[in-house]
Amino acid sequence: MSQRSDLRRRRATLEDEWTRWVAGRTVLRTAAPGRGALRPEVTESWGRSLVSVDPRVDSAPVTDGGSVARRWAGSPLRRPVDGLADELHSIAEDAGFVSAVTDESGTILWTCGGRTMRRRAEQVNFAPGGRWDEPAMGTNALSLALRTGRPATVFSAEHLVSALHGWVCYCAPIHAPDGRVLGVLDLSTTWDRSHPLAMSTVRSLVSTIETRLRTELPAPATAPVRLTCLGGAGRAERAGVPLPLRPRQLEILTLLALEPGGFTAERLREALYGDRLVTASTFKAEISHLRRALGGGIATRRYALTDPVSCDADDVLRALKDGDLTTALRHYGGPLLPRSEAPGIIEWRAQLEVAVREAVLASADPEHTLHYGERAPYDAEVHQRALGLLGPADTRRPIVLGRLSTALRD
CATH class of the missing domain: 1.25.40 (Serine Threonine Protein Phosphatase 5, Tetratricopeptide repeat)
Structure with missing residues (x-):
């Protein structure tokens, strides 16, 4: 209760500051004297953002969806993020977050989250194609992390855009082995769920992604998977090497190969288990094993193949x-x-x-x-x-x- 009261007081204080400095268009480029609630990086960002962003805008601008799908398919972040997809889904759904990955420009390429938070995020275009760089969407955790190259948190009315004042966002940049910023990983939720451990979770996930970027070899572009599922137990192989798949995973791969449009999680579970009572963790474990065996290759928001599989x-x-x-x-x-x-x-x-x-x-x-x-x-x-x-x-x-x-x- 005490933490919730502290958060409520902090939010009210920030709303007052935002009304004074942003709504009045008199924002300073450094923290206002005696105004300890405002961090210098926030007020500096407000000053830059007001040149191009209307604080009353209700959603982020959107990039063409087909372009985003192609960029994600070719992104160096796709494979390591696919490998963490189940963990990211679990964190987002269990803790009431929505997670996002952007490219170096601040355009969101991938998201996951529970149904409620995802719907709320989509209302402000916090979804694939949404642009969240500072010139497009003002002060937010994604834009600060991209600009500074360091982890960033933005709480409630620290956001320039008033439509985001109900949010708190935790973000960290993802660096390539050569030091370049490839994009950011973000965890966002409502302001009242703000928790200091969220940032450590983001840092840990980014560390795992960066480790995989250093150690994982890219999948050979000339070695598609061949699936044989007619007349026998079924098998899948790449370049003549069998993939270690159990019967249930072969069923999943067969369904995905036959329906390129993919499945919602609910429909895929029904196609696999029918009326049988199967836990979500069992279902996700099968998907996770198949994804690892394929080296990624399965989209997460809607289960579909992202790499070629002949059948x-x-x-x-x-x-x-x-x-x-x-x-x-x-x-x-x-x-x-x-x-x-x-x-x-x-x-x-x-x-x-x-x-x-x-x-x-x-x-x-x-x-x-x-x-x-x-x-x-x-x-x-x-x-x-x-x-x-x-x-x-x-x-x-x-x-x-x-x-x-x-x-x-x-």
Whole structure:
């Protein structure tokens, strides 16, 4: 209670100072004499910011979304941040924060957080594409950290823009091995959740990111993952080297490969577990293991692949779409992950089986029914179709008759 009262008094004092110096447009370039509530770096930033920023603006300007996606895909920060994604999600959701990573210009490239804080953040464009450098959004923790190259905290009415007075932000710059500032990591929440340990958390996370920047090798650009998920237990490999994935992770990778638009967390959990009661930590652990095995490659806000993954099931669908049944059958090794009981996999398995079978039955080429019949020994309709396409003297008729006899007997 005492801490909350202290925060409330501090906020009220800062609001008074902001009204005097910012709303009145008489801000000083150094701290006002006798005004201990104002830090010099804040008043100096106010003075610079008022040249280009209206304190009454309600949100940050936004950069083109497609450009932001490309910049994040090519950012040196993406891989180390992906490796920490589960930890950042846990911190943000459990403690009521929203986390953000920017590039060196102050443009947000990545965010995560609980639903409530994320909605609140999006209202001021504290989201991918939002520009938070000082000329764009005035005094805030991100702009101070970028300008000074040091960690920064901005509380309530220390923000130049009044729409941010309900916030407190903790931020630290991320340095490349050569010392360049690549961007910043920020944790933000409402002013009443202000806590001194938040800054130490940010420093620790940034230290981990910088260590990974020094030690991790970039993923080879010419080695995409190849996923085989038709007709067997499934496997994924890169440059001929198998990835250590458990069945559940292969299911996740298969679903992501077949749905490039990605999944919300809720929909992916449903596709994997259906009505089964599975803890969030179990679900996140599977995602985390898959992300590590891929070397990143999975977006966090909406689960989707960010690196190329080729897949035999996708090859089949693409060939069918192009009307190339011969190629589709060459890739079709059998049912999709036949041992899987995940609802999403069962749904895709049925869709693939129906699509291939109907294309075979509609084909006038006997090679298609013969090929498919090898993998469907109990499908009498397919064998009957094959007999109807083969000429009376075709030496393959006895083979088809044998298959048909077996199918009818069973």
